[in-house]
Amino acid sequence: MYCRKAMLKLSMKSILEDYKCGNARLLTMLEESDDPVVKIIQPSLKTGRKCKVTEAVDKAKECFKMKEVIGETQADRRGLGSTTAKWWSKTESKEKRDMIIDEIRNKEDSTRVQKAVQQPQLGQWTNWDTAIQRSLTWNDIWHMAPLRISFLIRSVYDLLPSNANLVRWGKKDDPTCPLCQGRQSTEHVLSSCKVALSKGDTRGGITEYFKNLPRS
Template structure:
């Protein structure tokens, strides 16, 4: 319910992209606490649609960019001649410009049409239908632009994941099957912290240092785990 309430003000008012990033970082902070995951968990793990474990969460920044792109394309392709002739002034800051993003999306769609239909997975050629840019019009073109903006955002997340030595290991798991979790599945899973408290031998000290670096409470718990193991060994 939070995202629909935020999208309308972000769409109507001139809010820069940096402010939306701050809003998303604040939301991600409380989402990590809700799920019981470490604070160092990247936003790629929560929002990437091509990750091996797909979570049912939406990115405020991605929805903001798609909303601005949808607004511009609707104004450009309006049936009213007055709206078409009026020069649009949608301000999104200096970090990301909606006009440049739409132009890049259109160029990518034209390039895909020149390249033709390709196959990237184990499906046979011709098993999936493809929409071409030159053969669509109206709402279909707007949807193609929005999908391209989403794909570019997902590609940016994958680039970020590749640069992460620990959290980006899933990019090398070629044989792993992608799994999607629903909110019902998430509520049934015990958080990592409660699992470690119930069984101190479950998590090693090195893992606690990597996952909970900078959190004094969890470091103290890691020391308790080591003391518990040493006591059992003696």
């Protein structure tokens, strides 16, 4: 849920990521300090086993140096000169710190995507090539009905009580769709039921979802 590349981008940040970025900023400030005492001592940060800040900073620096060796590359239909690259050797100390922090955040996000790809159910959004990413700010979340937020999150991570999921969870024996007799997965409920699409909407499948919600 912290992934910035997910189809539903929430205004949440990982505590571990912020902790690592904060220590990385502190480490780079100590390394670039003009204080002679700090230069002599060369202090090291103790950040625990899971947060290896020194290694993350070193990898970020190596990445920028390698990019400078490779040169500027273009993607998609953008031509040469359409983007301006920041070269590591030509930036000032503050810009270097910001570049390191951004690189660490990108690495953390890439790690989350890799984990999502390995999850056949929760990571199905990684295969949605034509889907449009939606971002929710705290203001959107605050003014949105709790049931709607739950529906959005559970639909992205395939946690809706579709018949296929109910069979997987041991709550039901038949995974077929009551409308078209196909396998009723989350994707089927929301966008693939031929009977619902022939009628111009998918309200039939969504209604089934609300029927399966637990009652208080």
